[in-house]
Amino acid sequence: MTATDPDPRVPTPDSPITWSSMARGVWGLIRDLPLIARQRPSLIHLDEHRRWSVGKAFAEAAARHPDRPFLRTGPTILGYGECNRRANRWASALAERGVQAGDVVAVMAHNSPECVIAMLAIVKLGAVTGMINYNQPGDALNHSFGVLAAAGRAGAPLVVVHDAECGELLPAIDAVPVAPAAFADLDAEGSALAARNPLAEADPPSAAKVRASDPAFYIFTSGTTGWPKASVMSHGRWQVAMNGFSTGLRLRPDDVLFVTLPFYHNNALTVCVATAVAAGACLAVSPKFSASRFWDEAIANEATAFCYIGELCRYLLAQPPKPTDRAHHIRLAAGNGLRPEIWDQFVDRFGIERIVEFYAASESNIGFVNIFDQRRTVGFCPLPYAVVAADEDSGLPVRGPDGRVQRVPKGTPGLLLGKISSMARIDGYTDPEATEKKIVRDAFKDGDAYFNTGDLMVEQGFRHIAFVDRLGDTFRWKGENVATTEVEAALNNVDGIAESVVYGVRVPGSDGRAGMAAIVTDDGFDPVAAATALRAQLPPYAVPLYLRVVPELARTSTFKNQRVALRADGYETVGDDPVYELTDEGYAPL
The missing domain is CATH 3.30.300.30 (ANL, C-terminal domain)
Incomplete structure (x- = not known):
């Protein structure tokens, strides 16, 4: 990490971040301040026990603009008010099955409007939505269900919400005994709930009782070692993400955000859903990503923005050029992993006005967002962080003779640490021991604590960083x-x-x-x-x-x-x- 030879992994943009490029970015941010102000960003919340929840935020958005489109798949469009009523009917049906605050409900389903509605219903009850990666086979799938069952209320059965295709995977899950009555099929339940008693359309009282510190979602991530771990996304951290990403994306009420990533991925679950709700914008939901059909689907859904991971961008670039490459109305792409070497090619070929690259992790306490529209960067972070020397194999910081970690110079790859504080809390994993392993204590002074992201970064100046590599195991x-x-x-x-x-x-x-x-x-x-x-x-x-x-x-x-x-x-x-x-x-x- 201290070698003087250039590291071939480090991005070397031909237009680095400069005073002039930052001035342009600041002016763009100032120009959009009225839009940002309407979305009421508030990045810092010191009271983690305040009454605030994802379900409450959505209900308030639905009350403000009930007829505005919220979910669509092609020509089928559902408004905020209709989606809120459906979510309340779902909540009523789940409550009848015994689901209550503190329970965990597993969701294993492909993308659909009903999947989003069911997730909102679960958190309205004060329960936790456990997002299952349906691509996991065998032991990994059993392990994930076991984690969710152990995290729920003692003695409560694990309710599983699934679609028809994922329902075929359930017989192979033998690690957790789940009563057949605990299953809820999205396809069947969605149709039945549409004709449900109108009295069930009111917001459940539990939605107003949920606190920001309560867990809203369990999102599985590999972490650094072993089986997939369930990282905790509290309602409060989802709110911080909502406001932070909203400042970066700056969606308008008439925007349509195209979602092709699965909802067990935090880019879809948090970035897309949260920013759409904050702006009162629409989510266009695709069942799954298809490189050959992507632009056709975007056009059919009248999309103006989409969310990506880096590999998705490469898949689109690998497709043969065709007229739809520029026949769409997308002006904004947001995501993480767009590598510097294809950044300009992607922007130029598809005519994208803004790239809002960001860096965040389901279990991490800090994030970076490209709010100043710089090129080839994961963005800016106002919270305290450090880029330090590290053992590239273990993924742990290197400590000097004084026992402290050591910052690396600007332009030198180092391990990213996020300072843990009341402004940057960590929800961690459902396993406290796994959480503790990610904390670097007494890093720069006695008593301080930092979250180890496990990622190699390089400082670019102006509190911007670029991603270099993943460390450790x-x-x-x-x-x-x-x-x-x-x-x-x-x-x-x-x-x-x-x-x-x-x-x-x-x-x-x-x-x-x-x-x-x-x-x-x-x-x-x-x-x-x-x-x-x-x-x-x-x-x-x-x-x-x-x-x-x-x-x-x-x-x-x-x-x-x-x-x-x-x-x-x-x-x-x-x-x-x-x-x-x-x-x-x-x-x-x-």
Whole structure:
């Protein structure tokens, strides 16, 4: 981290952040102040026990403009008032099933207007919406349901809201006994609730009793090690995100924000829903992302903005040019992971006026938003943070002779830490021990505490940073965090694989790092069968793209040195070691 040689991962924009570019950004922000003021941003809330909730905010928005469009899929449009009434009917139906404040309701469903409405209903009851990644197979899915069941009220059954397609996954969930009566099918319930007793359309009394400190959502993230963890999103932190992202996106009431990311992803669940509600704008919901149909769907939905992850932008650029590339009305794109090397190409090809790149994490206490419209940056943060020297393998800060962490100079990659305070609290995970592992204590002085983001950043000046890499035992691929320990556990269960070490490698033309594993095999190794076994245990994005067969692995307790050296080799500099690449049929020699 202290080497003087240039780090090839560090962005080197040809137009760095300057006084003149910042002046233009500040003027743009000032010009939009009336719009921002109407959305009543308030980034700092010292009273975490105030009565405020996601459900209350939506009910108030529906009362202000009941006829304004809130959800649409193509020609089907639902107004704020209608969605609020539907959410209240959902809340009534869930209450009849025994759901009450403090319970956890799992939601496992593809994108649809009804999915959003059900999520709002759950939090109106003071219950917690647990977002399940339906792409998780096998053990990971069982683990996620087990986490949600353990987090709920003692003795309460875990209610699961699902759509028809995800309902087919339920019989395989054997880690948690769930009574069939506890299931709620989005498709069937949505139709039945449409004709429900009008008395159930009033806001439930519980919506006004929820406090900002209460959890609203559990969002699964890989964190840094082991199985997926459920990070906690409180109502108050959702409000801070609402106001912070609203200041960056600055949506207008007539905007239509196109959502193709799944709602178990925080970009969709928080960034999209929160900013739309704050602005009184509309969400256009796509069942799933399709690169070939993206612009056609955006045009059909009259979209003016959309939310992305970096890989989505690459997929769009990889499509053959066609007239719809510029036939849309989208003026704004917001998200994270748009790499500097494709930033200008993306903007120029699709005619996007503003890119609101941001950096945040479900479990983190700080975030950066590109509110000043700078190029090739994740944005600005007003809260205290530090970029410090780190061990790139462990993902932990390096401490000097005095026992304190060490800041790195501007332009030098370092580990991002967010200072924990009353202005920047952490909700953490449902597991307190996992939360504690992410806290760096006595960093600069006795008694202080910082949240370890696990991400390598570089200071750009003017309190802006650029993303460089993911550190430690996690890498990012296809917009998802992949925990190396989880993948290693799956590999070590495969017949013919004796040992494994997993790491992420750069692949040209892709964001993040692709999964690669160094494995020690025996006579029973079958590359085709190995792929089948891994696909049954891991979500698609976590299945390693490459397998490198090595004669042995380093005999250390954590394979730290081995992992660093293997990661540096990539998938090409492997000497005589055989390398297999994942194909549709299984692993095949590269």
